[in-house]
Amino acid sequence: TQPKLPQPLEPVEINQLAQDFNQLLAAQNNRLQRERQFISDASHELRTPIATIRGNLKLIERRGEQHPEVIPESLGFIDQESLRMQHLIENLLHLSRADRAAVALQPLDLATLARNVVAHYQPLVQQPLSLEAPTTPIMVNGDTDMLHQILTALLDNAHKYSPATSPISVRVAQDDQAVTLSVADQGSGIPAEDRTHIFERFYRVDASRSQKVEGSGLGLAIVSQLVQLNQGQITVQDNQPQGSIFTVRLTPAPDPKKISENP
Numbered sequence: 001t002q003p004k005l006p007q008p009l010e011p012v013e014i015n016q017l018a019q020d021f022n023q024l025l026a027a028q029n030n031r032l033q034r035e036r037q038f039i040s041d042a043s044h045e046l047r048t049p050i051a052t053i054r055g056n057l058k059l060i061e062r063r064g065e066q067h068p069e070v071i072p073e074s075l076g077f078i079d080q081e082s083l084r085m086q087h088l089i090e091n092l093l094h095l096s097r098a099d100r101a102a103v104a105l106q107p108l109d110l111a112t113l114a115r116n117v118v119a120h121y122q123p124l125v126q127q128p129l130s131l132e133a134p135t136t137p138i139m140v141n142g143d144t145d146m147l148h149q150i151l152t153a154l155l156d157n158a159h160k161y162s163p164a165t166s167p168i169s170v171r172v173a174q175d176d177q178a179v180t181l182s183v184a185d186q187g188s189g190i191p192a193e194d195r196t197h198i199f200e201r202f203y204r205v206d207a208s209r210s211q212k213v214e215g216s217g218l219g220l221a222i223v224s225q226l227v228q229l230n231q232g233q234i235t236v237q238d239n240q241p242q243g244s245i246f247t248v249r250l251t252p253a254p255d256p257k258k259i260s261e262n263p
């Protein structure tokens with residue numbers, strides 16, 4: 001028997017193939033460009049503290065002997081900048097781990113998790129922290145460690161970007177479709193035009209730079225990746241009369257106790 005030859009493609013099919021190929025190529029180029037941008041941003045962020053450290057070491061070397069009074073201040077800068085670099089590197093590692101992480105989501109009680117995180121966080125800050133959560137379990141499919149990290153990062157930001165005594169509230173709630181975890185502060189708020197960008201790597205709202213709040217602009221990029229790994233969504237809105245509310249929506253899971261009570 002004759003081997004069956006492949007049928008020549010119809011012009012429509014060739015067009016479709018060419019279109020698919022172009023789309024793939026564009027997506028690949030896009031990803032490469034984002035990666036290049038990321039590496040260039042990361043290098044830029046690391047270069048600044050290194051320059052400060054080296055500058056201060058040179059200063060001590062040149063003037064330290066004759067003017068020992070410059071030493072403590074320079075050592076202070078060196079300490080501060082090396083700490084900044086350490087945080088930055090830790091954050092970069094978190095990001096690249098989250099990039100590769102494949103997680104098995106488990107049913108867990110979000111109300112208890114939030115209660116634990118708030119109890120551990122409260123002694124670290126002066127600001128009053130409140131928690132509004134049902135006393136019954138609020139079950140979601142998620143990863144305990146990642147949800148801890150998400151809530152802690154949102155609390156860190158609420159703390160950093162609001163006055164030393166203004167309250168922060170955490171809320172766990174459930175409706176028919178989703179479970180939500182939100183963190184509300186009464187701080188500086190986020191201008192509407194920055195809201196879509198704050199989840200990008202290295203993005204910082206200008207005002208926060210001028211307020212000299214420490215940060216690298218990676219916190220929310222990490223949070224957003226962790227939320228995605230938990231198959232959730234994160235949004236931000238204005239709080240009233242001022243400040244922001246970050247809300248994470250997660251997938252509800254059936255409560256195992258209720259299932260066993262009503263088989």
Ligand code: ADP
Binds near residue numbers: 161216217219
């Ligand atoms: P970082 O805090 O290290 O700058 P993040 O990625 O956590 O980076 O946040 C990005 C930017 O979003 C911050 O620089 C800040 O301008 C803004 N931001 C985040 N959380 C808040 C908040 N609760 N209130 C006001 N601005 C915030």
